Amino acid sequence: MSDLHTELKKSIIEQLNLEDMEVSDIENDEHLFGDGLGLDSIDALELIVLLEKDYGIKLTDPNQGKEIFNSVNTIADFIEKNRAK
């Protein structure tokens, strides 16, 4: 698991107040929404804020969100290709 994957999992747990979860509980390819981690629409907004705050990435097209936030893997891929910091 890359540093970015671990860092992302830590941020997700902290930012989304997933108090009863640990980094090892989140699989890289696990769905974050729906049946997987069970995140909701407010969590999605928090993830958008996280991308901008921590990686300088501003999502301009909300429709991208569904693909990007599918799993930790897809977020990490997106960050590696687009990060500004």
Next chain:
Amino acid sequence: MMSKELSIKNSLIIRESRVFRNGELIFEADQGLSTTKFLKKVYNDQKLKYSKFFKMDELSKLGYLGTEILTNGSIEDKETALVFANSASSLETDVAFAQTMEEFPSPSLFVYTLPNIMLGEISIRHQLRSENIFFISEEFDPLLFIDYTTALFQQEKVENVLCGWVNLHNNDYDVFLWKIANSGGMEFNEEELKKLYLPTHE
């Protein structure tokens, strides 16, 4: 007066690091704990498993925990109305949200910048689709609850009402919940409500 026919079935108080159910102390933590830490201790003590708890703001946590403990985790009558009030509205969360606006406004704080969101949380948890209302009044006002609840019963809209005073301001929380029904408890009047609310309150 119609309210004489109504009964206070049971009650709960959370204040000064203590939880009382029907006047009996059921949990006590160290004085001076932050609200967040105290609420987590109550959550753990009650062995609750509801991950959404950790996403709630403190006001909603107070309402959620109070309801869980008062009802033993079950509201059978899904038409139970919720009649709540406080004096500080959602001020604590409003301030926290305002602070995030200096940099990145927090969506998860924003959704709690209304006090009646607490009622939504209770309704989601217990699958209620009932009437609910949240009043803001300067201080605990028994007549406000009596008048509104009595009207609900008079209109035959409900058979059960969960009433609550859930206030949070400057790390000082004051929770008083009680259930009203047509029978089976003490009389629902101003005097009894004050007696239940005041014993440990300075």
